[in-house]
Amino acid sequence: MVTGTKPYRDYNSYLRNLFQCRVHKISLDAGLTCPNRDGTLGTSGCIYCNPRGSGTGAYSKGLSIQDQIRDAKSYLAARYKAKKFLAYFQSFTNTYAPLEKLRQIYSEALSDPDVVGLSIGTRPDCVPNAVLDYLQSLSQRYLIWLEYGLQSAHDATLRRIHRGHNVTQFVDAVERTRARNLPVCVHVILGLPEETLDQMIATAKFLSRLDIQGVKIHVLYVVRGTALERLYREGHYRCxxxxxxxxxxxxxxxHLPSHVIVQRVTGDPHPKELVAPSWTLEKQKNLQALLAHMDRKGLFQGKFCTLPQATSFPLPV
Structure with missing residues (x-):
């Protein structure tokens, strides 16, 4: 059973234990794109993705990586008493560029003395071995996480949401990443079109059989200007x-192994972009509802996981 104040292994506690201080992520926009956006895959993007690629849009405003870090540091230090930071390359696909370009943007982020590592959001079909080798070299000095957008363990769902990759490609990316001892965080979305509760649980069971170190759980919400908005307004999707x-x-x-670090259990929709459901804006209320439900039902992370539970974090320090 997970111990502590939450019924799951939370990310903030993990970082505090690792660095002995408050560590906060800084979301960065490096001006990259995505093969699901630039025509490479012959698609126009995932049905739920906003024009900023789920990021801040800071690059289009002319802000460099260093500018973004400097601005965020002062705010996060004042509000959360953060002393160290992880540079989170969030917008679009952050390994989808020539290696030299990636070296440049990663090095720029790591040049800040208060940045202790990188979290790199990307797709499982965009991680060539040369990039993983470079990240492995960085992991000798910094904490380096790869964050892979899987969303669902069902290929039919991935096709339905125009994801542009399949589950086999995801497994291959995880195996190649873990072969280099780099920790993996998997993004999943609950409430995808036509998925049942049993299918969502099946995704958790699927992940329990893989060598992953973290998950981010998102709820699907409808963003203005997306293909999902059209489906929603036509009555073909219910939130x-x-x-x-x-x-x-x-x-x-x-159904998730107890050693996996849970980096997120709610989403953060932009109020001006959100179409539905409105309750997703109430982050603290949603978190409290989750905790109350798990307490009432006697649930905790790993309760129904039948696989052996790891006893420690298999992560670099």
Whole structure:
């Protein structure tokens, strides 16, 4: 059973234990793109993705990586008392560029003395071995996480949301990343079109059989200007209610191995972009609803996981 104040292994506690201080992520926009956007895959992007690629849009405003870090540091230090930072390359696909370009942007982020590592959001079909080799070399001095967008363990769902890769490609990326001892965080979305609760739980069971170190759990919400908005307005997609999401998220966690670090259990929609559901804006209320549900049902991370539980974090320090 997971111990501590939450019924799952939370990310903030992991970072505090690792660095002995408050560590906060800084979301960065490096001005990269995505093969699901630039025509490489012959698609126009995932059905839910906003024009900024789920990022800040800072690059289009002329802000360099150093500018973005400097601005965020002062705010996060004042609000959260953060002393160290992880540079989170969030917008679009952050290994989708020539290696020299990646060296440049990663080095720029790591040049800040308060940045202790990188979290790199990317796709499992965009991680060539040369890039992984370079990140492995960085991991000798910094904490380096690869964050892979899987979203669902069902190929039919991935096709439905125009994801542009399949589950086999994801497994291959995880295996090549772990062969270099780089920790992997997997992004999943609950409430994808036509997925049932059993299918969402099946994704958790699938991940429990893989060598992963973290997950981010998102709820699907409708963003203005996306293909999903059109489906929603035409009546072809129904959003989860808060109660349905809480049930699904709790069940997902209960089938996830207890050693996996849970980096997120809610989303952060932009208020001006959100179409539905409005309850996703109430982050603290959603978190409290999840904790209350898990307490009431006696649920905790790993409760229904039948595989052996790891006893320590297999991560570089």
């Amino acid at each position: 989860l209610t808060r109660e349905e999401y809480v049930e699904a998220c709790a069940a997902f966690l209960a």
